[in-house]
Amino acid sequence: MSTTAEPTGTLTRADFQSDQETRWCPGCGDYAILAAVQGVMPDIGIPPERVAFITGIGCAGRFSYYMDTYGMHSIHGRAPTIATGLVAARDDLSVWIVSGDGDALSIGGNHLIHALRRDVPVKILLFNNRIYGLTKGQASPTSERGKVTKSTPDGSLERPVNPLATAIAAGATFAARAVDRDKAGLADVLRAAAEHPGAAFVEILQNCPVFNDGAFSHVQDKDEAVLHRIPLEPDRPLRFGRDGDQAVIRGDDGGLRIVPGAEADDASVVVHDPTIADPTAAFALSQLGVDTGHVPLGVLRRVPSTPWGEGLVAERRAALSTVDDAQLDRLLAGPDTWTVGGGPDA
């Protein structure tokens, strides 16, 4: 799509706020995400009528109603298909998908994988609260093993899906993670996603205060967050924690591991580079902290993209505009015709 913004100058957050009453539960992380998205939209500089939010089903699915842009609240898991059709026909829109962990990774898993491997020019925001909220509290594909829910009274038997690992394996050219309550970090990631020409995948850790409260408190609560967040900044060594007392190094097996900062000299600490073409680096980051509760936040991967069908929309529109009746007549007749009768009375 065209990423050139028209001069707008006066866009504000209010231009992106619809008049619909938001109906998420009090304290839901979705409010913070909505505010962040509405907040960065003026920075992105695309007028609201050229923005479309396509959502699936679930609490996150309601997002499209609250943005004063174009929007479609579609079918469970199918938002990527609708968005793909939208960009198959239009190259002048900024298209965003808002989805949840059940929507994107369970019922819509196939579409997510294919939108990413095609590199469809859309931004995919996956609100991960590790639970089914709108259906009132069943285990989701990202619920941890052993999780007790209404549908798993003896604890979930299943290993959770790792959203970023899935996206990177599917060929995502942009993959990032943010936390609902980290206003600045979330805004940075959203802006970076908006600038990416191809499919941009963003996992947003989102608290569900009713059915899975505290699932991410270790990265949301101030005191805890400093211990668990691993900020990913390009070209910066991965030191984090209180006064940088933790560091990420590459182990002998090629995987990343977290060690006390004092044990790692500068040469051994991994320097973050999201532009490495080989997805192995980003994949290793997606695994980092899975067992320890540490959470890398920021852009894991941002590599050059050749968006799906780039240039085709304009090319096909131009082609169509040249087909006149005479050409259509020739097309319909094909190479071999014969004539019956000589006149109206024949």
Added chain:
Amino acid sequence: MATVTHEQHAAVEERERVIVRFAGDSGDGMQLAGARFTDATAASGNDLATLPNFPAEIRAPAGTTAGVSSFQIHFAARDIATPGDTPDVLVAMNPAALRVNVPQLERGARIIVNEEAFTRRALQKAGYDDNPLDDGTLDPFELTRVPMSSLVSRALEDVEGATSRQAQKARNLFALGVVAWLYDRPTAVIERWIDQKFAADDVVRRGNRAAFSAGWAFGETSELIDVRVRVAPATDVPPGEYRNANGTTAMALGLVAASVRSGLPLVFSAYPITPASDLLHQLAPRAAQGVRTVQAEDEIAAAGIALGASYAGALGVTATSGPGLDLKAEAIGLAVMLELPLVVIDVQRAGPSTGMPTKTEQSDLLQALYGRHGEAPLPVLAASNPGDCFDTVYEAARIAIERRTPVIVLSDLFLSNSSAPWRVPRAADLAPIDPAFAPPREPDDPPFLPYERDDRGVRPWAIPGTPGLRHRVGGIEKQERTGAISYDGANHARMVAARAAKVAGVDVPPTALDHDDGADILVIGWGSSEGALIAGVRRVRQRGHAVARAHLRHLHPLPPDLGDVLRRYRRVVLPEMNSGQLARVLRAEYLVDVRTHACLEGRPLQAAEIERVILEEIA
């Protein structure tokens, strides 16, 4: 069938119509031979209809009856309606092809066999204990034994570089040459095709030309066939420019025409499935006409992509066959709720489940009409002959665009593969299609109401990017006019009624009735059975009986006068390739005792059975 004149060794017999069937192993190239014979027949100016028939397996075990593939063509000096019931000439390339097809022949039919393919091993594979060429089994028929294998090998000896494998592959063109000679088909059409198709490999090209010529020469010189048959060009068809087309070609062109005439780019999204995939194959190379095809990750995505394209302001189309229609139901339901255009083509095949993927059926009708949760009515149209696939899909696109609704178009495997002469439509004669997008609004204008209806009950199509029309749509029930989320029961009831009324208001012409004075029996049908019904009724009339016939394109909404029409007759008979699905609808709708003639054998209805069914009702 009267005049017999002599020309060289062979007498020439004039026939009004002829049915030829090419049959062989699925690797023998019978579809190709049949298609080329069809081209030549079209060029001769005959009316024609074809019936390809092949197994689901790409290569079923060679030489077995399971692997037999055939292509039947019916051609005539007059207007004909079906691919014919029983062949006058059967070409059988191996024992299995003979075994499968002989039971369908009538006494006196001609059988042309490759006698060298009747080896002991091949006979065993086909289930013959003795060689039917020698044991008298074929006495009721005119048997022509041709040593095709060695004749083709000999013909290719003069082609430098030709291999024995190539000789084996060229046997179908030899057989084609024999039959082309028998019916005096113009060779230039076939030779030109060979030259173009094999332009890249001169050895293959020359080999195939040699095999075809050898077949023709064999007919001319061998004296094994002593009567040549002439079928004069058809003259009783409406004047105009004609081409040959199967249903797939006509339907693909209909979509392109709808795109051109509406000015909406065509976005066609599909997932590979037999037999609907051919539409994707025909549209994928149409970039020059602005067509964008997307091979989706699954049937669900194919429907979603088409709907997303419609939302964007394009002509979104998806096509599938039975199992895929199951999966598209949720996207179709969303399109009903969003009130956006969407064309869904279902090329029906025998179900349920995988069923018989290469055999035809009309058994998805009730699913098309009712197969969605909630109250989700939509227009359903069915094409009745290959050329009609163009008109039907064009009308479906027009309805979808102008009424903002999904439309299901029913075709079937028989229609999609069957070819017939098609009077080429003129672009200028096609009905205009007006997308009438909602125009931009100024900030001072009153607020945009995305669900405000016009006098046809149609809402605005406000495409993303339009200043002043920002709005949200979705699957949740909407407040009338504003489109805001609404869980108000009374509003829901009004919206259900409004959506239904909009669809019910689609313009449908009155029932086209082919009525004899005094007829008290009506034969009514829909879809691809039209040809069989026309031919069956014609036969009954030739016996001196009065009978009426009607054929429906619009299955929802039905023609406004249909109830009155049905009630006019003492007896209404409805033959269909299902267990009586449309009959059930008509009974429910009009309280008329519609009688079903069901065909569930995976084949098209035949003229003879329609004739029998009508005669039983008359008796």
